[in-house]
Amino acid sequence: MSEYRIQGATGEWEVVIGLEVHAQVTSKAKLFSGAATAFGAEPNTQVSLVDAAMPGMLPVPNRECIRQAVRTGMAIDAQINKWSRFDRKNYFYADLPQGYQISQLYHPLVGEGYLDIALDDKDPENTKRIGVERIHVEQDAGKLMHDQHPTMSYVDLNRSGVALMEIVSKPDMRSPAEAGAYVRKLRSILRYVGSCDGNMEEGSMRADVNVSVRKPGDEFGTRTETKNVNSVRFVMQVIEYEANRQVDVIENGGKVDQETRLFDPDTGTTRTMRSKEDAHDYRYFPDPDLLPLELDDAFIAECRDSLPELPDAKRHRYENELGLTAYNAGQLTADVDVYQRYEAILDATSDKTGKSEKDVATQVANWVLSVAPGVKNATEGAIDAHDTTAANAAIIALSAAGTVSGGQAKEIYEIVLKTGREPDEIAETEGLKQNSDTGAIEAVVDEVLANNADKVEEYRGGKDKLFGFFVGQTMKAMKGQGNPAVVNEILKAKLG
Amino acid sequence: MTELTELTVAAIRKGVAGGDFTAVEVAEAFNANVAAASQLNAFIVATPEKAIEAAQAVDAKRAKGEELGKMGGVPIGMKDLFATNGVQTTAASHMLEGFVPQYESTVSQKLWDAGAGMLGKLNLDQFAMGSSNETSYFGNVISPWRRKDGGNADLAPGGSSGGSSSAVSARLCPAATGTDTGGSIRQPAAFTGITGIKPTYGRCSRWGVVAFASSLDQAGPMARDVTDCAIMLEAMAGFDPKDSTSLDMPVPAWEAALNPDMKGKKVGIPREYRMDGMDPEILKSWDDGIAWLKDAGAEVVDISLPHTKFALPAYYIIAPAEASSNLARYDGVRYGLRDLPEGAGLQDMYAATRADGFGPEVKRRIMIGTYVLSAGFYDAYYNQAQKVRALIARDFEQAWSQCDVILAPTCPSAAFALGDKTSDPLSMYLNDVFAVPASLAGLPAMSVPAGLNSEGLPLGLQIIGKAFDEQGVLNAGLAIEQRAGFTAKPEKWW
């Protein structure tokens, strides 16, 4: 991949990007209280006295949140710190009831790790390693609504105290594409591990985007931090915009301010955030309401033992053991939902056909990646609940056995999606089966050859291309239901 | 009926259980004393109906032959730092004036469950910051004691649990809750001739107690004698899963195990507590204490706590730092005072609310705490103070190889007059010089009355014990109590 450069008046500029991703930890209750974390509840109904920071309230940490952060660290091959501490980050804001956020500065739970990102889908082995500085656990803030009242903002504390992992990358990325690939890969790993649902629309994953520019080879420039960017596309837009803005500022003789900025998705631009102007002296100190967090070996062993096969390992296994192409393996392992569907259908198809998984792996891969989505997208009134593993496997098995043609498989799938009927029954009653009866096919072939004696002469005279013509005529005569393999075989034999 | 208010917790409990009088009679007697003592300003709010209600419940239980509980029939005062469900809880601040918690602190709930009733919410130094009870938004608490020189100077009841000490010594309640961050139980107990114990850090849950400095705050009982403290501490202590720093250990039967026999016990006398220019009367009371414990069979040994002089400065970094953060929640958004000047934005509202809601001493400590945590100063102040704190804890650890308990004065002086030290914050802070080291090390420590000085004012002796060894502290306290024969009480003038 060619290097990403901003063309300025004074020459080329390189962009340096670091990301702080805030990922909501999947847990039923909050990090330090028993209130629920579910999305979309009525305002302030998922708020405990602890979350509202009533006088005398105290935090008690949720084991599951710690466990998920440790498992996430293990998934990026990071150092797990058996001794860590919670610190208070002090600042005043209406969405922060305690007047401080319980976070980790001095002794985070997870130390250095890394992610390998691929920049080209077709070539997943061509990767770049992006360092992860640390992962720590912290409280989310509440939410402010500004549009409900002419002179007031409204505070909803439902999110207040929900557990977040802050995953801090090193400033190792050099283009919007790399940053996009990093976020996608991180999201994929979090979803594999089950530590975050990765739902960016609901705010389960947000990124603070640190951007600076420099002449290639120079020291790092001054960076800006754009807060709370909530999609991969926006992350990339922020970088584009910020990099160009900073180049303009510098080339016009100005200086980039180290500041916090906000992204406006409507205009694709960023602007200075007014409300956090003097928030940079956070007076971190260890939270005296909490003791140091010490992890024992049994806890760590459980975290490790409960880790699933991760995307890169799975992709390699698909290539090496199932014989998939690198591209297919990459596509199938990029997201949890996709690989889970693939593996379920693969398993069921193998059972149904009596063939090994390896023998049906490519066929199932093609079905899951291209055939099925194509049909589903084109089918109006498709019902997800009908799209079962068993139905998919049954259709692939029919196809693998030669009972139905590719086209018939698609037709059957369409009916399944609409009605939920059984594929075998559909093939039978709707006449969506291909004819493999050699006797019947031979009779048709004989008739086709007899009717086209001149073409037969030409073919035998060396005009090989005519083979397709005979296949077409035979299939036409059989109303498309002839098994192409059998038709080919018989035609070859008869034409000599 | 007035004699009921002369009874100790143990005597009230026994009398109610034995049918000598009813719990309601006891509650009425104390309610009357509370009502008649408004001059002392010990209570921010009196809750006579709560006391009667609890007493009626105890009497009803007795009628049915049920267990009455460790504190069955005993009305108490509740320091207004403990959140009480449905009853205004202010921490003696304007900030929380009118704040009515919708929850009950763990410690107060345990006391009610043990059969105690609430006479009212006791005044204190604002947010427990002070040593004379002169920082309350609701006015000074006045000690019932007066110097016998004939002057009528109002004396400090100590702080921050000054409402508690004043009320117990004036017989407005047989016992009261206190909290101790850097001496706030022991110093007021010493100033008013009563007994108070701060248990090991973590014994009493902090859940529902308005926080001052989290790593130091501990609740404890204040009562007229050692036995009453043992009884009440048993009712207050215990593991609370809602407090991460709560000790997950059973509560010992301290009362049943009380034993003043000090044979085989070693009492350490820390030489660093003998400071230049110390009040000779304090030194004398200390010598008396040594003699009493020897008489009880103890061996007395000299010990060294070399970092003693650094305890107070370390405390005045750590406590304000924690307080500056703990008090950030008082911002006018969710409860308490809101001061919203015309046209003010959010941050202006914070600044105005906090300027109006906090008193000068609270502001001073928030300012110090904010400063020592601010960018560039953390290592020099806070981290250094926590290192010194570790050394202070180590001093005690080393001392325990030589002794079982430590005996020292509680305070460097008897009660001072109100107003004497308000213009000089530092001289006020220095009053806690003997109390703070045990707080920094999280150790159990109590003050017991040792006698009166030449002005007729009580002096206290402090016993510091090993972590978890409240029993050793109580036993040594009992040995002193039995020999000191302290029976003095303030003459009623209010």
Next chain:
Amino acid sequence: MSVDKATVAKIASLARIRVTDAEVEAMVPELNQILDWVEQLGEVDVTGVEPMTAVIPNTLRLRDDVVDADPLTGGGVRDKVLANAPAPEHGFFGVPKVIE
């Protein structure tokens, strides 16, 4: 290290406490007296000493991931949470309009 008026004003701003010039003026010597006094801690040799992390040896307990296991620390108590609010608004806490 000693503080001047500008520093005191800055600390007051960080702590969100509105102060008048006269108050700042009065606080300068007060705070300096206290800070001078605590600075004696610098005399202590703390070589090799770790800052205290837990006053009584104790380990941090972790709770189970259960919603509303204890009503005192669980949700679903909006009335209690809003009971003392200076400006409750339709189930929210109202604050002066914030411009982000």
